[in-house]
Amino acid sequence: MTHQGEVLLAVNGLKTYFNTDDGVVKSVDGVTFHIKKGETLAVVGESGSGKSVTSLSIMRLIPMPPGEIKDGEILFTGKDGVQRNLVTLPEAEMRRIRGNDISMIFQEPMTSLNPVYTIGDQIGEAVMLHQGKTKRESLEVATEMLRLVGIPAPEKRVNEYPHQMSGGMRQRVMIAMALSCNPALLIADEPTTALDVTIQAQILDLMRKLQQEIGMSILFITHNLGVVAEMADRVVVMYGGRVVEEGDVVEIFKAPRHPYTMGLLNSIPRAGDAAHVPGQPKQRLEAIPGNVPNPLNLPPGCPFEPRCKFAVEACSEAVPPLFDTGGGHMARCIRWQEFEQAQVEVNA
Amino acid sequence: MIPFLLRRLVQSIPTLLLASVLIFFVIQLAPGDFLTPARLNPGISPEQLENLSRNFGLDRPVWEQYLRWMGNMLQGDFGLSFQYQQPVLDVVWPRIKNSMWLVLLSTLLFYAIAIPIGVYGAIRQNSLGDKSINVVLYFLLGFPSFFLALIVIYFILLARDATGLDIPVGGMTSNNYDALSAPGRVWDVLKHLIIPAVVLAVSDAAGLTRVIRGQMLEVMRSDYVRTARAKGVSERSVIWKHTFRNGILPIVAGIGGLLPAAISGAGFMEVVFAYPGVTPMLLTAIGTQDLYLIAGFNVITTILLIIGNAISDLLLAVVDPRVKVA
Secondary structure (H helix, E strand, C coil), X not given: CCCCCCEEEEEEEEEEEEEECCEEXXXXXXXXXXXXXXXEEEEECCCCCCHHHHHHHHHCCCCCXXXXXXXXXXXXXXXXXXXXXXXXXCHHHHHHHECCCEEEECCCCCCCCCCCCCHHHHHHHHHHHHHCCCHHHXXXXXXXXXXXXXXXXXXXXXXXXXXXXXXXXXHHHHHHHHHCCCCCEEEEECCCCCCCHHHHHHHHHHHHHHHHHHCCEEEEEECCHHHHHHHCCEEEEEECCEEEEEEEHHHHHHCCCCHHHHHHHHCCCCCCCCCCCCCCCCCCCCCCCCCCCCCCCCCCCCCCHHHCXXXXXXXHCCCCCCEEEECCEEECCCCHHHHHHHHHHHHC | CHHHHHHHHHHHHHHHHHHHHXXXXXXXXXXXXXXXXXXXXXXXXHHHHHHHHHHHCCCCCHHHHHHHHHHXXXXXXXXXXXXXXXXXXXXXXXXXXXXXXHHHHHHHHHHHHHHHHHHHHHHCCCCHHHHHHHHHHHHHHHCCHHHHHHHHHHHHHHHHHHHCCCCCCCCCCCCCHHHCCHHHHHHHHHHXXXXXHHHHHHHHHHHHHHHHHHHHHHHHCCHHHHHHHHCCCCHHHHHHHHHHHHHCHHHHHCHHHHHHHHHHCCCHHHHHCCCCCHHHHHHXXXXXXXXXXXXXXXXXXXXXXXXXXXXXXXXXXXXXCCCCCC
């Protein structure tokens, strides 16, 4: 990839709050990360960790009110090479970015397509809008895109309606729609969660293949670490509206420096785990105890402290800063050095 | 589509039969008959009464009256109105036409009021504008429409006295109607129609407004509207092309009811505005037990309801690709 290394999107200190009747929900509270050109960044976290709100903030699709981008900047370099701050961009200019420079696919392929328009109309809409093509040209582009995402008989499918397709097909259509204007950034918000496992693998393969062909960056939002291992170059782990760990995908898996990341990794079965032998006690998966904290009532210190088995008194006193652990790796834990030491010993 | 229509036709036969039986016998449930007032009149001799009774078929058992009526209807003869001494269709048709003009105009206004207000209410949900419009519409809905009409007439009469303008508040045509040119006649009728049509539309608008507002709100939260926004579609297109188009589907499904409603007249509005529509005729017919006039009119309404429902289903298949006409 020619542009590897250049920063495409930089999110700095983003704060997205929701004003509810019960108080202010700080869904995203000072999130900072960046995506380079051609790179796949995975944002990982449980439900309620703020990862979807982060992606919707980048698209400026947060319903306002009750939502509000309180603070921070989102610097994005468009296809025209101009860098803009998406937080302050006028709505009309933002519309030119959406679907053209940045596009998005969603978790629910079954309901994400408009039931009353044909597949071709819906893919072509973005093409007509952003590339000034006529209706007929846009349908040709749509047919080509359907062929690209591996839908059989695209000339026929382009005139069909969403209800005539399966969930996997619809997600392919969503991808075709998202890529129809050659975006610089594709935001994929749990794109495979609603699909069954064989289809998941197909969709992930497709996304990887298309990324190589088109060269866009991908912001991949997921809670599935298996998908992360397969797709991502770098990983951002979110918890309670903040980034708790960030680093290279190999590093994150090999040497996590935040107890939450460790917990996530321990809660998935691995191929190397001992198979269950009859008569022997079963090996249990380790689950993280407790739940995501109530965003209306966050603990004063580290938001993970109530669930953390490594917590010490100092953890509940103040929110720890992001420590630079070296090599572009960051962790929001005051005991990260101890973990690093332990990892070195284990790996040795 | 042809098989669909044929099947609908076949299905409508038992519906119509059952409806006609109900209509006929329910009318008969009322005590007395068309000749009851004549019986109380000492000036009419028993022989005359017997003659009339035989002529009208009222001396036969009810089931025989029904069967004859049914048999004649199958040949397109809806019977004779006792009161007018004319075939039912001849009596009913001009009034249906009059009512249809009024109802069509008020229905147009009804949608023209409800759609923008409903859409506005959804876009600016719970804003001051949304809330105040709701209060006004609910007030009008809760207000009896004939009473609202009387108030409107009162104020128009005041305005007429004050300005000297000739604003009609009753009837369908002016006295000099016959002398007018063709466009003049249209204008004259329109002048008479507009006030009852507006009152009728405004007084009922709350219901549909509420339905449209609710539909819009529901669709606006849907995933495909988010998809449209994510494509960079303009807000206007999001609202009308993606939201409204889906929001009106249930309303299209109910559009078949408009056809019978169009001929059923504007109810008390016609009485209050002395409008020569269906309602005043029907009220007199019920009062005098003009059996075949009431029954015939109701059968026509039933037929139109069946046709209207078929049209609804066809239309729904046009606007919603998921619906197949079968």
